[in-house]
Amino acid sequence: MAELTTVEALNLALRQEMERDDSVLVLGEDVGVDGGIFRVTEGLIDAYGEERVIDTPVAEAAIVGASVGMAAYGLKPVCEMQFSGFSYFAMHQIESHAARLRWRSRGRFGVPMVIRMPYGAGVKALEHHSESKEVYFAHTPGLKVVIPSGPRNARALLVSAIRDPDPVVFMEPKLIYRAFREEVPDDEETIPLGESRTVRDGDDLTMVAYGAMLHRTLEAAEALAEEDGVEAEVIDLLTVSPLDDSRFTESARRTGRVVVVHEAHRTFGPAGEIVARLVEKSFYYLEAPVERVTAPDVIVPFFAREQDYMPDVDRIVAGARRALEA
Amino acid sequence: MPRETIELPYEVERLTILGEDGEVDEELVPDLDDDTLLRFHRTMLLARRFDERLLKLQRQGRIGTFAPVSGQEAAQIGSAACLEEADWMVPSFRETAAALWRGTPASALVLYAAGYNEGAAIPEDAHDFPIAIPVASQIPHAVGLAYGSKYRDAGEVVLVYFGDGATSEGDFHEALNFAGTYGTPNVFLCQNNHWAISVPRETQTAAKTLAQKGLAYGIPGIQVDGNDVLAVYAATREAVERARSGEGATLVECVTYRLSVHTTADDPSKYRDEEEVEEWKKRDPITRLQTYLESRDLLSEEDVDDLEEEIAGEVEKAWEEAEKRMEELGDPADMFDHHYAETPPHLEAQRERWTDG
Structure with a gap:
């Protein structure tokens, strides 16, 4: 058991999976000698060589497209988009092929690949480096979309994603890459894809979040407990698609009040689907309109204003109070 | 010297072996036994007749849009014939002849259409x-497959088909660049059929040849007469041998012509002259091979008549099989299949709801 950052935990997952299975390959821009610009793949090239840890030309479509071919061949490529904002160069390969090849070939060619991408705001990056476009992928049948919220679940989810027989878009919140450390077991640990978890128990309010926003949501929950005497249940989605609605459904039926938090844009954002599920499955249990605390529908501003763009604790608390007071 | 010419490693050659009149350059004729030559001819003719039948079926409204292969049979058969069974064939959407050569049942092609x-x-x-519709998007897959073959030391070569229009797409360039960088065992088989729907080859690129586009990526390119099955075979075999022996990828540009429509949704009279088509009909790859085989007494007019009859029966059988299959494939709920190795709960729920109405 070691105290690891998310970056180190992801590195551990890659290292252990590469050790365990020689069909696991890593490819992307600067993933080899440089160890990835965030150091997620650090040291892998020394351990496994350049045939398995491939520094590629700057060509996202070919990184994903070649990975599709490798996966169909029987390998398990873990490819990296340096930032999610550059994954659009590969969008056609993701949508038209990674997501469809199993379907198109009627099950002949599965596509067991992982597309890792740092995403989200909060690290003072340049334009195109801070978006949260998980719905682009979550809206695509054939894909799975996973977003960890801390070192331990990042490691366990990445292992599951690598072993998954289908393509997984693995979105890593940059804000938590090095924000805190957590005990991560040395021994293998996995978390099944498609399962959310309850992070904080409470009977007064249900808060649904994932990724970096989970931590602000937890802080808000503590503030609500302290200041308002309200106990909020907090659910971490972990997998955005397929969406596990069982936990928040159960919780919403118990609390009757729900807040959904994400840093993706508001309109057609993940909260839209979550609210729809609540309406379908928990409508008669709801005691107040469901609150969405999200980024507004604006292009992520340059970093001087990015903290104002992202939901913060105050806005989450305010959203929760609206849900509680209604 | 401040300014000097950089020596580049390759030149672009053009290869023709079997002329339009059926005459051959004996020195260049590849070593092919008589049976193989006759199989070339038979499969080319089958692809042509199959195409014609599909076109009729489409016009009758019995099948949907498809992309006819007519005119490109030599480019496909000459190249596909160089592959071993364990080698990989990655098609775009017009590779009917290559698919038939590789053993895809004609009925499956009908079913698709x-x-x-x-x-x-x-x-x-x-x-x-499987067929890939978005232009050039299949080319990177071929590089990934070839990387797999190389990584596993399997000795398998990966041949990918695409057209002249595809050479304008980013995926073509990215894929060739990857192949050059990693020395993957690929054959990039471009069927330059002169027309990307309505856009002629000259408008597609200012480059003199498409073959030269490999050079920028450290990949040799060769241009061949794509209506000359012997030249296509000879050039592709060389490329396959290079790939198999670890020397990396080759770009083969087959200069051919689409005698028919781009797809059945298109009207070529809007963008090209019938005279041009007539000119290319004189270079028909099937006639050319037939003349050659006749000159070698491997084929007679009578043989061709018998063959036509046999092929007509085969094409009819393919349609009948496909029709029968279509009757069996009545359950639209099958649309829910094969999205994931294991259908996730939300999709199962949707299937149930959908089935219940």
Whole structure:
């Protein structure tokens, strides 16, 4: 058991999976000698060589497209988009092929690949480096979309994603890459894809979040407990698609009040689907309109204003109070 | 010297072996036995007649849109014939002749054109990829497959088909660049059929040849007379041998012509002259091979008549089989299949709801 950052935990997952299975390959821009610009793949090239840890030309479509071919061949490529904002160069390969090849070939060619991408705001990056476009992928049948919220679940989810027989878009919140450390077991640990978890128990309010926003949501929950005497249940989605609605459904039926938090844009954002599920499955249990605390529908501003763009604790608390007071 | 010419490693050659009149350059004729030559001819003719039948079926409204192969049979058969069974064939959407050569049942091709996903099913042991519609997007897959072959030391070569229009797409350039960088065992087989729907080859690129586009990526390129099955075979065989022996990828540009429509949704009279088509009909790859085989007494007019009859029966049988299959494939709930190795709960729920109405 070691105290690891998310970056180190992801590195551990890659290292252990590469050790365990020689069909696991890593490819992307600067993933080899440089160890990835965030150091997620650090040291892998020394351990496994350049045939398995491939520094590629700057060509996202070919990184994903070649990975599709490798996966169909029987390998398990873990490819990296340096930032999610550059994954659009590969969008056609993701949508038209990674997501469809199993379907198109009627099950002949599965596509067991992982597309890792740092995403989200909060690290003072340049334009195109801070978006949260998980719905682009979550809206695509054939894909799975996973977003960890801390070192331990990042490691366990990445292992599951690598072993998954289908393509997984693995979105890593940059804000938590090095924000805190957590005990991560040395021994293998996995978390099944498609399962959310309850992070904080409470009977007064249900808060649904994932990724970096989970931590602000937890802080808000503590503030609500302290200041308002309200106990909020907090659910971490972990997998955005397929969406596990069982936990928040159960919780919403118990609390009757729900807040959904994400840093993706508001309109057609993940909260839209979550609210729809609540309406379908928990409508008669709801005691107040469901609150969405999200980024507004604006292009992520340059970093001087990015903290104002992202939901913060105050806005989450305010959203929760609206849900509680209604 | 401040300014000097950089020596580049390759030149672009053009290869023709079998002339338009059926005459051959004996020195260049590849070593092919008589049976193989006759198989070339038979499969080319089958692809042509199959194409014609599909066109009729489409006009009758019995199948949907498809992309005819007529005119490009030599480019496909000459190249596909160089592959071993364990080698990989990655098609775009016009590779009917290559698919037939590789053993895809004609009925499956009909089924595909009739709008049934099952027509794209790839048998468990076949090293063929399904049809890829988005132009050039299949080329990177071929590089990934070849990387796999190289990584596993399997000795398998991966041949990918695409057209002249595809050479304008980013995926073409990215894929060739990857192949050059990693020395993958690929053959990039461009069928330059002169027309990307309505846009002629000259408008597609200012480059003199498409073959030269490999050079920028450290990949040799060769241009061949794509209506000359012997030249296509000779050039592709060389490329396959290079790939198999670890020397990396080759770009083969087959200069050919689409005698028919781009797809059945298109009217070529809007953008090209019938005279041009007539000129190319004189270079018909099937006639050319037939003349050659006749000159070698491998084929007679009578043989061709028998062959036509046999092929007509085969094409009819393919349609009948496909029709029968279509009757069996009645359950639209099958649309929920094959999205994931294991259908996730939300999709199961949707299937149930959908089934219940």
